[in-house]
Amino acid sequence: MRNKLFVGLFAALIGVAALSGLSGRAEAQTQPRTIKMATIAITNSPWHKALQHFKELVDKESKGRYSVSLYTDGQLGDIPQLLSAMQVGTVDMGYFGLSSISFVRGGEPLNIIYVPYLFKNGEWAEKILNNAEFNGIYEKVAGSSGVRVFGAWGQRSARALQTTKGPIRKPEDLRGMRLRIPTIPILKASFERIGVQVTPMGMMEIYSALSRGMIDGQDNGFDLSIPAKYHETAKFWSATDHVYEIVGFFVSERLWKTLSEADKAMFKKAAQEAGAVTTDLTKKFEKESIDTLKAAGVTYVVPDKAAFRAAFAGVEKSQDGKLWPAGLVDRVHKEQGD
Secondary structure (H helix, E strand, C coil): CHHHHHHHHHHHHHHHHHHHHHHHHHHHHHCCEEEEEECCCCCCCHHHHHHHHHHHHHHHHCCCCEEEEEECCCCCCCHHHHHHHHHHCCCCEEEEEHHHHHHCCCCHHHHHHHCCCCCCCHHHHHHHCCCHHHHHHHHHHHHHHCEEEEEEEEECCCCEEEECCCCCCCHHHHCCCEEECCCCHHHHHHHHHCCCEECCCCHHHHHHHHHCCCCCEEEECHHHHCCCCHHHCCCEEECCCCCCCEEEEEEEHHHHCCCCHHHHHHHHHHHHHHHHHHHHHHHHHHHHHHHHHHHCCCEEECCCHHHHHHHHCCCCHHHECCCECCCHHHHHHHHCCC
């Protein structure tokens, strides 16, 4: 009798332990996986609001399996630091200019985005940068660098020239000026061709450099320039519209490899929908930005764009088949009916 009682109690204890273990595993499975997503964009900018929408979509569609944590204002570093962090997996995702992927190993083909006057407008840029050929490039970059582009969504303001000297109406007006230009070979070569002293630096350094006279200007669109308040010290804006760029959604390849196909599709869909937020807010923001500049005493001009096109024409030929696949520039123009 005593043996039966002991066996019964032992079985009961095992059962309780098993139930406790199951309960613990079930609780662990319901804990959301945190996705650390970073951007250099300023709080409440179009990019930030797009990421807020991205977070809402992922949190909802994953039914609590994922929780996106947003880091704005360059909290986790400038673009090179964020790319490095995604390579080692300390940052999961990022949202910033698509061509930034050209900084990593294998990303050189994306230098093509900065070929002056490559795209007719933002709509064409977004369409082409999500086509089959470019998705094939993103796949290769993921394998060689550890950072993947999983969407090119969100039209940026066209790049313009913002200077402390001006107005800038023709290429000759820039001769001898020190401009902060991203360290993108084709863009650097373009401005050096017209006599600019190209000065590379991180986005977080531009305001100080402008105010201290270390540079005479910078090239960016309204989307990054206005929130950063460069107009407080750079009082000339020239709407050259020399590059139409798209914002990229980046992910650590380490994370991407762990995702199911369904989850990958969910993130891609959320990226496209969030990118539409960027586009809509950016277009609205562009209209408001001209008023912001004028209210700040900035001289706003539309330069001789034909003269700038002529000055930059053919600068990309030396890189064809080297930085990007041979003939890609021609294929992009052909797709747009040029």
